[in-house]
Amino acid sequence: MAKPPTATPPTPSPQVPEDDAPSWRAALPFIIAGVVVLVVVIGVLISNAVRPAESRMSDDALVQHAINDYYTARNEADFGKFAAVNCAAVRNAEGFPAEDTFVTDNRKSMADNGQIMIPEITDLTVDGDRATARVHWHFEKSADKKNVVGTTVVREDGKWKVCTQ
Template structure:
């Protein structure tokens, strides 16, 4: 390198490639951010994740003794069934279960298979106060009006 090239002062033109690259990154990040704001979280989730979310909602409703959330996370056929509990029965059963066993804990949901608007999964769970009594429940989840809901059949 010659002595004159070393002494040359840097100008803003030397930074031009870096500024262009920075601009591209900012525009790309803004586009991704806007897409996340516009699209609801449920639409960004995979189908398997939506099924897991529906199962989690049903168990969380039981843990919270939240009858309205439980109804909302259950398929229409089950809600219309004569066997579906009314609010007082639901509250009594779940408070008693909580007092005797603690919260329901779901360490994992496995074996998710989706076929159209129906899915099956194995829910691995136990009670907080009885971690050594692990259980696995086969669970059916159906899509109704775009939302996944837990169903008995």
């Protein structure tokens, strides 16, 4: 006589604890990572706030700024800025313009030619406290008459100054 098929007993379901909320310990690595990221971001922000932008710039960028300031002073007929961006050797040399001469000459040049435009600065080389570059410039009203001038820039008292006579 054949035995009747026996039913397989049901598999017991795993016991789920009553409190199914994940433990805070499972989130601990994410909390630590979040705190580390927050500390790094705060450190970067404090560093940027404490160190001025100029001190974070490379020497190449500072030299370019000095050259730009030189031509900006001429465009604005700002003798104070012009004198400040020239090195001591140029300021003390015979032929350095007096303020009234500088202002008169640059205002006339602006009226006749427009602003000095600098499309590019090339061949920039910094060697310690001395740099050289080729400044490509033209007047606003005569863009077809391009000029290229070799420019020397030196660091005096921690600031880059144009020193081309």
